[in-house]
Amino acid sequence: MKIGFIGLGNMAKAIIEGLLLKKVILPADIIVHSAHASNYQPYAEKFSLKTAETNLAVAEQADVLILAVKPELKEEVLTEVKPALIQHKVALLSLLTGVTLAGLTEVVGSTFALVRVMPNLNVRIGVGVTAIAGNNVATESAMATTQSLFEQIGEVIRLPEADFSTFVALAGSAPAFAYLFMDALAHAGVKYGLSKNQALKIVSQMVVGSAQLIQQSGEAPWNLIDQVSSPGGTTIAGVLALQEAGFEPAITKAVDATIKKDLGE
Ligand SMILES: NC(=O)C1=CN([C@@H]2O[C@H](COP(=O)(O)OP(=O)(O)OC[C@H]3O[C@@H](n4cnc5c(N)ncnc54)[C@H](O)[C@@H]3O)[C@@H](O)[C@H]2O)C=CC1
Numbered sequence: 001m002k003i004g005f006i007g008l009g010n011m012a013k014a015i016i017e018g019l020l021l022k023k024v025i026l027p028a029d030i031i032v033h034s035a036h037a038s039n040y041q042p043y044a045e046k047f048s049l050k051t052a053e054t055n056l057a058v059a060e061q062a063d064v065l066i067l068a069v070k071p072e073l074k075e076e077v078l079t080e081v082k083p084a085l086i087q088h089k090v091a092l093l094s095l096l097t098g099v100t101l102a103g104l105t106e107v108v109g110s111t112f113a114l115v116r117v118m119p120n121l122n123v124r125i126g127v128g129v130t131a132i133a134g135n136n137v138a139t140e141s142a143m144a145t146t147q148s149l150f151e152q153i154g155e156v157i158r159l160p161e162a163d164f165s166t167f168v169a170l171a172g173s174a175p176a177f178a179y180l181f182m183d184a185l186a187h188a189g190v191k192y193g194l195s196k197n198q199a200l201k202i203v204s205q206m207v208v209g210s211a212q213l214i215q216q217s218g219e220a221p222w223n224l225i226d227q228v229s230s231p232g233g234t235t236i237a238g239v240l241a242l243q244e245a246g247f248e249p250a251i252t253k254a255v256d257a258t259i260k261k262d263l264g265e
Pocket residue numbers: 006007008009010011012033034035036055067068069070071073076077095096097118119120121172173
């Protein structure tokens with residue numbers, strides 16, 4: 001299967017590197033084109049990917065086309081590749097945040113499979129979480145192809161399109177929130193004399209372990225919080241200080257703002 005990428009920015013690179021890491025696709029079966037040859041050519045050479053001179057040329061050679069440009073380029077880029085999509089019935093996988101299947105259909109019509117795909121950056125090392133939703137023309141085979149591709153680089157959830165904005169907040173954008181939390185914690189460690197590297201190593205392992213404990217035990221976070229909090233101890237002092245500082249309202253505000261942006265409000 002040949003996979004075409006239109007746009008070779010952070011997310012396309014994360015997907016490519018995840019797929020190559022898992023050795024599920026040959027570099028020669030990945031075809032890329034992006035805005036600046038001076039940027040994408042060296043990257044393609046480094047990973048032995050195929051390049052194409054235009055977006056249309058990518059679409060003409062691909063079995064699956066991944067649209068990985070900024071959402072505002074939707075119209076320009078889709079208009080360019082539309083002839084190949086219609087002629088070759090290439091499945092189009094759109095990563096564009098905030099662009100609905102109806103919005104894609106407005107530009108390219110609905111005679112071939114359109115799948116909305118929302119991955120997160122962690123696909124780069126094979127531990128992402130990706131939501132997918134297809135249009136009426138997306139057959140079970142097109143959905144299964146998309147699902148198995150992204151399952152190589154993490155978990156895949158088939159989600160009603162109406163829930164995509166919430167998914168963006170909880171998974172697409174949220175790695176940034178998690179990194180922010182981790183950086184803040186490590187920074188505080190620096191305040192008390194640890195080196196930043198040492199603090200980040202401690203914090204990241206703590207987060208990995210905490211996430212795995214939730215997943216493997218099936219216990220609710222509050223149960224686990226109670227198990228960490230010794231009566232009159234350090235943890236409850238920290239938990240209450242976080243609550244007083246508005247930790248949960250701050251998280252909710254972040255989710256509200258992300259959803260609002262995704263919905264274009
Ligand atoms: N970065 C992330 O964590 C996630 C991003 N997304 C979505 O993925 C898409 C790409 O995001 P990023 O990779 O972060 O953006 P980016 O800005 O890093 O990459 C966009 C790429 O498109 C290229 N480009 C610009 N004009 C072009 C054109 N006319 N033809 C072909 N390529 C062109 C740019 O040179 C750049 O390499 C966006 O729609 C975003 O909403 C979705 C989930 C997560």
